[in-house]
Amino acid sequence: MSSPSTSLRTAGRRSLRPADSARRRRRLELAFFIVPALVFYLALVLYPILQAVHYSLFNWSGLGTLSDFVGIGNYRDAFNDPEFTGAIKHNFILVGLSLVVQFPIALGVALLLNRPFRGRRAARIVFFAPYVLSEAITAVIWLLILQPDGLVDRGFQSVGLGGAVQLWLADLNLVLFTMFVVITWKYVGFGIILLLAGLQGIPQELHEAAAIDGAKSWTMVRYITLPLLGPTIRIWGFLSIIGSLQLFDLVWIMTQGGPAEASNTMATYMFNNGFVRYEFGYGSAVAVILFIISFALALIYQRFVLRRDTRGALTRMAG
Amino acid sequence: MSASVLTAGSRRRRAQPIAGRLFSKFWVYAVCAVFGGITIVPLAYVVLGGFRTTGQIAAHPVGWPHPWITSNYTSVITSSSFWRQVANSLLIAAIAASLIVTLGSSVAYALSRYEFRGREVLYTVFTLGLLLPLTVAVLPLYIELRHVGILDNPLGVALPEAAFGLPVTVIILRPFMRAVPSDVEDAAAMDGCSKFGFFWRVLLPLSRPALMTVAILAVVQSWNAFLLPLIALNSPSEATIPLGVANYQTEYSQDTAAILAYTALSMIPALVFFLAAERRIVGGLSGAVKG
Amino acid sequence: MFRRWKTWALLLGTVAVLASLGGLTTAAQGKTAGPKAVTLTWWHNATADPGKSYWAKVASDYHKLHPDVTVNSVPIQNETLQNTKIPLALQSNDPPDVFQQWGGGVLGTQVRAGKVADITKYVKPWIKLLGGAVAGWQYQGKQYGIPYNLGVVGFWYNKALFKQAGIAAPPKTWNDLFTDIAKLKTAGVTPIAIGSKDRWPDAFYWDYLAVRVCSKTTLQQSAITYNFSDPCWTKAGTLTQQLLNDKPFQNGFLATPAQQGAGSSAGLIGNGKAAMELQGHWDEGVMNGLTPNQKGLGSNLGWFPFPSIPGGKGVPGAALGGGDGYSCSWKAPEPQCADFLKYLVSVPVQKGWAKLNIGLPTAKGSESALGDPILRAVAKARSASPFVQTYLDIAYSSTVGQALDSAIADMFAGQKNPQQVVQAIAKSAKSSH
Numbered sequence A: 001m002s003s004p005s006t007s008l009r010t011a012g013r014r015s016l017r018p019a020d021s022a023r024r025r026r027r028l029e030l031a032f033f034i035v036p037a038l039v040f041y042l043a044l045v046l047y048p049i050l051q052a053v054h055y056s057l058f059n060w061s062g063l064g065t066l067s068d069f070v071g072i073g074n075y076r077d078a079f080n081d082p083e084f085t086g087a088i089k090h091n092f093i094l095v096g097l098s099l100v101v102q103f104p105i106a107l108g109v110a111l112l113l114n115r116p117f118r119g120r121r122a123a124r125i126v127f128f129a130p131y132v133l134s135e136a137i138t139a140v141i142w143l144l145i146l147q148p149d150g151l152v153d154r155g156f157q158s159v160g161l162g163g164a165v166q167l168w169l170a171d172l173n174l175v176l177f178t179m180f181v182v183i184t185w186k187y188v189g190f191g192i193i194l195l196l197a198g199l200q201g202i203p204q205e206l207h208e209a210a211a212i213d214g215a216k217s218w219t220m221v222r223y224i225t226l227p228l229l230g231p232t233i234r235i236w237g238f239l240s241i242i243g244s245l246q247l248f249d250l251v252w253i254m255t256q257g258g259p260a261e262a263s264n265t266m267a268t269y270m271f272n273n274g275f276v277r278y279e280f281g282y283g284s285a286v287a288v289i290l291f292i293i294s295f296a297l298a299l300i301y302q303r304f305v306l307r308r309d310t311r312g313a314l315t316r317m318a319g
Numbered sequence B: 001m002s003a004s005v006l007t008a009g010s011r012r013r014r015a016q017p018i019a020g021r022l023f024s025k026f027w028v029y030a031v032c033a034v035f036g037g038i039t040i041v042p043l044a045y046v047v048l049g050g051f052r053t054t055g056q057i058a059a060h061p062v063g064w065p066h067p068w069i070t071s072n073y074t075s076v077i078t079s080s081s082f083w084r085q086v087a088n089s090l091l092i093a094a095i096a097a098s099l100i101v102t103l104g105s106s107v108a109y110a111l112s113r114y115e116f117r118g119r120e121v122l123y124t125v126f127t128l129g130l131l132l133p134l135t136v137a138v139l140p141l142y143i144e145l146r147h148v149g150i151l152d153n154p155l156g157v158a159l160p161e162a163a164f165g166l167p168v169t170v171i172i173l174r175p176f177m178r179a180v181p182s183d184v185e186d187a188a189a190m191d192g193c194s195k196f197g198f199f200w201r202v203l204l205p206l207s208r209p210a211l212m213t214v215a216i217l218a219v220v221q222s223w224n225a226f227l228l229p230l231i232a233l234n235s236p237s238e239a240t241i242p243l244g245v246a247n248y249q250t251e252y253s254q255d256t257a258a259i260l261a262y263t264a265l266s267m268i269p270a271l272v273f274f275l276a277a278e279r280r281i282v283g284g285l286s287g288a289v290k291g
Numbered sequence C: 001m002f003r004r005w006k007t008w009a010l011l012l013g014t015v016a017v018l019a020s021l022g023g024l025t026t027a028a029q030g031k032t033a034g035p036k037a038v039t040l041t042w043w044h045n046a047t048a049d050p051g052k053s054y055w056a057k058v059a060s061d062y063h064k065l066h067p068d069v070t071v072n073s074v075p076i077q078n079e080t081l082q083n084t085k086i087p088l089a090l091q092s093n094d095p096p097d098v099f100q101q102w103g104g105g106v107l108g109t110q111v112r113a114g115k116v117a118d119i120t121k122y123v124k125p126w127i128k129l130l131g132g133a134v135a136g137w138q139y140q141g142k143q144y145g146i147p148y149n150l151g152v153v154g155f156w157y158n159k160a161l162f163k164q165a166g167i168a169a170p171p172k173t174w175n176d177l178f179t180d181i182a183k184l185k186t187a188g189v190t191p192i193a194i195g196s197k198d199r200w201p202d203a204f205y206w207d208y209l210a211v212r213v214c215s216k217t218t219l220q221q222s223a224i225t226y227n228f229s230d231p232c233w234t235k236a237g238t239l240t241q242q243l244l245n246d247k248p249f250q251n252g253f254l255a256t257p258a259q260q261g262a263g264s265s266a267g268l269i270g271n272g273k274a275a276m277e278l279q280g281h282w283d284e285g286v287m288n289g290l291t292p293n294q295k296g297l298g299s300n301l302g303w304f305p306f307p308s309i310p311g312g313k314g315v316p317g318a319a320l321g322g323g324d325g326y327s328c329s330w331k332a333p334e335p336q337c338a339d340f341l342k343y344l345v346s347v348p349v350q351k352g353w354a355k356l357n358i359g360l361p362t363a364k365g366s367e368s369a370l371g372d373p374i375l376r377a378v379a380k381a382r383s384a385s386p387f388v389q390t391y392l393d394i395a396y397s398s399t400v401g402q403a404l405d406s407a408i409a410d411m412f413a414g415q416k417n418p419q420q421v422v423q424a425i426a427k428s429a430k431s432s433h
Helices: A002-013 A016-055 A073-080 A082-113 A120-132 A135-145 A151-158 A175-199 A204-212 A217-246 A249-254 A266-276 A280-318 B002-009 B018-049 B054-059 B071-077 B080-113 B119-131 B134-148 B154-178 B182-190 B195-206 B208-224 B227-232 B241-251 B256-290 C002-032 C051-065 C078-091 C104-112 C127-137 C159-164 C174-186 C200-213 C216-225 C231-245 C265-270 C283-289 C334-344 C347-355 C373-384 C398-412 C418-432
Strands: C038-044 C069-075 C098-101 C146-152 C154-158 C276-279 C301-304 C319-328 C388-390
Touching (some): A016 A280, A016 B119, A016 B195, A082 A120, A082 B018, A120 B256, A135 B018, A175 A249, A204 A217, A249 A266, A280 B119, A280 B134, B054 B256, B080 B119, B154 B227, B182 B195, B208 B256, B227 B241, C038 C334, C051 C347, C098 C334, C265 C276, C319 C334, C319 C373
Parallel strands (some): C038 C069
């Protein structure tokens, strides 16, 4: 990205007075482009998070004045609450499952679809459709078809798997995984499309050359496709992790975190304790913890996973 | 690697057997059928269920409409609250998308084509927003909206949505804007074009694919938002479609067929919009992925 | 063309922003237009007929009597109303004027935060009409709401299914109940339906057992001192566990809601898929709405009070109960709001409401309008009870009440034992008081 700056810098070096006014004008220009968005962003995104930290230090019902200072008491209570630690565990289970289950499925389907065939565009549309639906609609649909003796149960029975029918939403051990299935239904299409987009960026010649060389499909995938798909995979991984940590809408409408908190996520726990129980201070503490966990994970991911992409980009630029 | 591949491999040539090609085509169609089925069947169930009566559904949860009852669909289509929700959703999505595109492109421009101290810090500040789920900010945001007085108002939903949509926008737009060669910029400057003129007349049109992607993502996100409207909107006259669907489900819970009809109709705007914009979304995504 | 597109987008956005700002101002004007014209927003939980239409009629009738007051009837689903909408609305600057109020500790929380209007002076002339029930809607001696529907919790049962299982008469003691459950199981009938997903139906069992084994003083004191050290509280849990171990509930009961859809516990009873349900006095109305012809079980529906526990320290014949009422928010125009409340609980309106057979009116003299013999029986049980304990999750503050419901639901899911339930409740009481 050296060219624009060099042109600006050489322009500034020509004489002193134009340089000063040029610099001031440049500052004004920058301000014009940055300040509105920045102010907007600070006011509606960063300010609330700071406020959340502030509220989290109090015992406050959300009504009335902020008067009962408890310091880190709310944070201590949160980590002492097995419901909350359970919720954290659920979130991480979902993160793990999405990486381990959704990724191979999305990759496999994307690889399979990465060739022209009749109906490919229709397939793309169909797979992507659930992503476009709101989580509220998804929740209502699945709530109905997961009823005992509903569509899902009847489906199992019709293929002779009647014995496999479970209490999808009532079984404490199953409900989280049922939620994962619904999440997958909604989001795997997005992964497929994203990976397809990345696959289309890989030049066909590489595959052809390797085929001439006698490379089998699996070798091609392993040595050509996957490495070149790397940036896409890593982006998808990032979005997937963040999405799993922030899950709220689907769970709230389908199970409200139940039964007995078996499907609680950090977000549903926060909503339940913050709003429903009139405990804004405590709810804010939970929200801050959720933010810190997301932030930590993102930092780690950025440092160890995404850094390779930026480093690669840098070497490419220099070379 | 490429050199060795070319020289070593030119000796051997393998003709792919026809059976192999057919076999793999089979897998392609099989996978499509399975996945397509899993995706479509729940949606088809909802649409078809709307054409039955609740009694039929209670007696036989799975079944073809026989006879085809249209009263569920007609009652939703003629209900003013459904259309009001569509209008509310549209309004909020329009405001949010316009704000996101305007503010996002200005910031992305500054971050991509200027050099200044703290530029990367600023970029990181914006990407931080990705990690902030709305749920984290929702309690203090609620109080802030209350102070400003825009609760129960489309702005109370659109403004935060725009702010929270800025990170993804900046992340997508910056590489696009960066990729415009500096010669273009120099040429514009030599023609007497101001920085703003360059932005408005050259860069934005060139970034059109990315801008459309961003706008579409913003519209989809806004249209489907649930939590923010849940806390910011009180009266039924201000509700958006996701709120309407959730409320309808609880309010008319004894009328399963009506719920299915309502849900089916609520899916239509999103799906139609998606069909129209589908090429853009994938195109934009592949661009962002390359950058 | 592209440039124009962008301009259009900006214009659209600006217009939209201006339009919504305009909408803000007109809305504000509308509320204060004219010196006398007043609009009352009324949030209630009657989302289904006949209640929904009746309240709509009450709103328009009131307007005919008072042309300068318009009442906006807004039905909101019960759980959403109680758990989300009202807490959120009370924290905003634009709460509803009249909203559903269940009294007890939740009312206390709201009053302490200054969110409820004190209507003592407005209701003084006519409050006696409602009898002693009004105490549940008071805070520190002042009136903050009035009850229009008050009942007791009991067992609703299907007479035909009982007969089919060979049960001659409803159970009188706790052990009788187990005998009957066994008979129903043998006959292939689901003995008890329960809406565990919503948690508060679970609490009914625990609460009632506490009413049976705890002394009246212990019960009443617990709402003031939040002291749960008496062993009777654990005993209530042990007895509940005994019932749970017998597995009398429907398949998948943990995910069954109480009132939403034909698959809810009320729907199960109404459609003859389970024999009995421990529920409040509203259950018949809910049941009927969930059946194909809105008819429910008809004459097959019966009601019996919660069985007795021989040796329990509780007042014999005591009942668990509560009701619905309405409050005026702090932003409501007090004289008009209080007057509307007066109209709501006036004998003619209450008689009309009683005819719907969806609840038990509070205004003295209106019970005679109850057409349904079962509801009349429940009303009689209500007046015959020497002592009615308000549902504990309402009697206690919202924090403790929710913690109580959660802990009991955990026990129903097999995640807590009786001691842990009491510990959880005590812990939440300690940390919030």
